[in-house]
Amino acid sequence: MNGLTCVLPPLTPDLGGAASMLEPLGGLVVFHDAAGCLENYVVYDEPRLAGSGALVCSSSLTAIDAITGNEEPLIAGIAAEAERLHPSFAAIIGTPVPAVTAMDLEGIAAAAERKAHLPVLALSCSGFDPYWQGAGAALLQLVQRFAEPAAKEAHTVSLLGATPLDLSDSMLAYSCSLLEQAGWHVRTAATMHADIRALQTLPAAELNLVVSRTGLPAAEYLQKRFGTPYRCLLPLSPHQAETLTLRETQQEDGEAVIAAEPILAASLADLLMERHGIRAEILPLDAEEDEAGRILQKHSLVLADPMYRPLCREGTLFCALPHAARSSHLFQEMDPMSVIRQILSLKGITQGGNRI
């Protein structure tokens, strides 16, 4: 039934995606909410908060302020914390109530910027959209705001769209090592391994690699504004790192199905074909639950977050590929790299999964 979910947990929403992209950068990140949206993020969408000292807050929006359009508490709050805590920037993240009441977050951010004397970003998230939209918008705003012209440095690459929602530390480290072996110097992974300085110097990269779709809007902007070409790829094999191309793209009616972030899924599909001659179909993350079930049931080999398991048919070979934007930390003891290593191994994927 349209919109009804009984098995799959909803994906991280756009507001969580935006906050995840902003979290490591030392800014003051403010959810314009009544604290419930922040709780969602703190509990299930941000593994880095504990111990980080990151300034991620709620505006403690009240019903009366939402109804009357009273923006002053938010503006004053940002100005006060800017004076007291000296963050490098601030960001206001929209939530469902500001969205349905059509609050002008850009106007609020501009007013806060004048009062606080620091850059204030406005992320007009709504809670209705998936994480990649918020994360993509956040990274785009960051590069629009902070990237500065710079001379290109040969053989350097920046990775765009890296957040813990899509990539584990081990996957990112593995990709970076493959790129280094292929002769590239990895300047930064925005924003998982980045700071404001790294964002300022992004245009110095010879090439941008979009490692999740959250990096695409920023890559397009950097190409248009600074002439930096980009490729959409998360290298998972020496061949992929050397050629920066994928031999195979999405195969409808493939033998296998992959439910993962689409750029990771495309790299995995390429690997499956390269190593084992298996054609794989990519299941969109935002497929309705019923539709996802229909697609999964057609395949005997499934690579997906364990939350998809109940939707698969009996006898399916299921390779667990935990995806934090789907299942948060629930399967943190399973490293997605183990599936990738199984695909890379000559023994083959059939030894890596579990029969349902």
Added chain:
Amino acid sequence: MSCGLSYSIPVGGSWNLAHICALVPESHALFIVPSGCARIIHLSAAEAGMQERFSTLAVSEQDTIMGGIEEKIIPAAEEVLRRFQPRVLFLFTSCIADFIGLDREVYLSRLQQAHPDIAFLDGRMDPINRNGKLPPIVRMQDLICSLMEKAGSDRAVNLIGSFLPTEDSQELVSHLRAQGYEVRHAALCRSLDQLKRMGSSSLNLVLHKSAVPAAIQLQQRLGIPWADLSGCQSIAAAEPAYAEVTRLLGIAPAELEAPREACERALSCLKEAAASRTVAVDDTYCSAPYALAAEMIRRGIRVSAYFADGGTETLPQKDADACMVASMCRIVDTGDPLIARQYGADAFRDEQALCLGDSAAYLLHSRHYASGLRFSGRFGYDGLRQAAQELLDSAEREADAPSSRPGRGCCA
């Protein structure tokens, strides 16, 4: 002092609606919300192994513009009833519902008409109304109690307001049992019929203030009197409250000498064990941890800090325990964004401190702590004894760092 923005410490085991709904046996909850709002519910349910009790009908931006959500809710609810066959269906809406003019009566009345044997409950996940007449938690307490029905006159008392049942060792509970009373709690009910039967009890004991409106409802609807024990984490308040309970039931007063002595022994041991260490208390441990802190201070235990979301403003004025804590401890507002920076700068570090509550342990970098729950069922001498005993135990071992996993103690 915070200037409006609020920080949230990334640890703690507080309950959310997933855990609270699970207190109602044979129930299912359908969340009619933007999908992101339901993420915490589904993941909490998955962590607790109760995925089959929750579903979501995602409200889209288009829905909020075009309207007609009410018409989508009915078939979605029918589908949930078909798949899971619950006897109670919570229908939760979120903060946006009132802003888009959702008409709950449309679907609630039609569903109730079509399924007279099923209870449809109007749930709200709307923290934006936290300061309103019926905050989400108060509404939930009320909804759970609304299921109780009178079918007799049982020699039983209900504990309401807490999420966890009170332990058998609690002095009032053991006294009531000795007097032949069954002590009932929603978490102990294995079927909806058992929960309904709580409506036949003789007395409601309110353990958390959020359940006072529910107690009033039960008094008006079913004629069950109630006694307010929500202040009984204070020892001074407990004894007169117990006397009121026994008077209402017409039974002998509770014998309190033994629990009092057991409590004093535990506190004395704690004082000895903590002679060269400090104790810190936070507001996640129980509903009135300042009362526990005050009792410790009175016995010479060095309570150095009291951490509370809201700081001194959360301490009740003119309360002797609260005044003592305010005068003897450093009061720290854990909702102040400054906390994040202070944590990063190790401003609170005291690795040997004994902590009541996860937030204190997190901020002090201490592995010597006891986790609690704001809505726990502990009170009186036994509550204080258990807190002292847990601190004593924590002094001798290092625990894992506090986690952010919600729903501590939920065993649905």
